[in-house]
Amino acid sequence: MACRISELVLDCRDPEELARFWCAVLGFVRLEDDEDGSIEIGPESGFGGPVSTIVLVPSAEPRRGKLPLHFDVSPTDRDQDAELERLLAVGARPVDVGQSAEASWHVLADPEGNEFCLLRRRLDPA
Template identity: 75%
Template sequence: MACRISELVIDCADPEALAVFWSEILGYVELGRDDDGSIEIGPAEAGFGGPQPTLILSPSSDPRRGKLPLHIDVSPTDRDHEAEWERLLALGARPADVGQSGAESWKVLADPEGNEFCLLHRRLPPLGSA
């Protein structure tokens, strides 16, 4: 038997704002809230345990910012890379410089709290399509 990633937890100062930000990027919805202020978001049709991991935005008074040992990569599904780049910027992401040359197959951004993530150039089909 093997494991698969079911949740990714992000410590943050403002779970509310990051839940909105990441829900817009990923097409997720709010799945639940815990008494500690954590918000879980995920795919509306599958929720926890579906083919995509959910995200838990967990309140922290000392969240790490910038380059994390683990970061999120996203790929466009329904538009080209440049259109998705513009959409992410409009949602509040900002370009991040981690020393890239410009020849990479990704672009680095930071979410509203400064957590870095990458937008890959390769387009993926939406889940459920061939």
């Protein structure tokens, strides 16, 4: 038997803002608010389904350097250009990490500067 990633936990300055952003990006809903200010978001089916949830944990500690992990997201109902336009409209911003102009992905950042990539390949909605 193997393990499965059930939650991704992200320390952040403003869980409310990131919950709104990532719910808009991923089509997630707010699942649970904890007393410590943490917010869990995920698919409507909730925790334990085929898609991992994200827990946004408030942290006053400044982040040091680039995160060693990032999300790759793929469009599900439109092409990459249309999805890029949508992500920029909900608050993503482009990031130059030295990628070439011919790269098949776009590097973006969420409102707190966490980088993620928008891939070209479309996936079926989960």
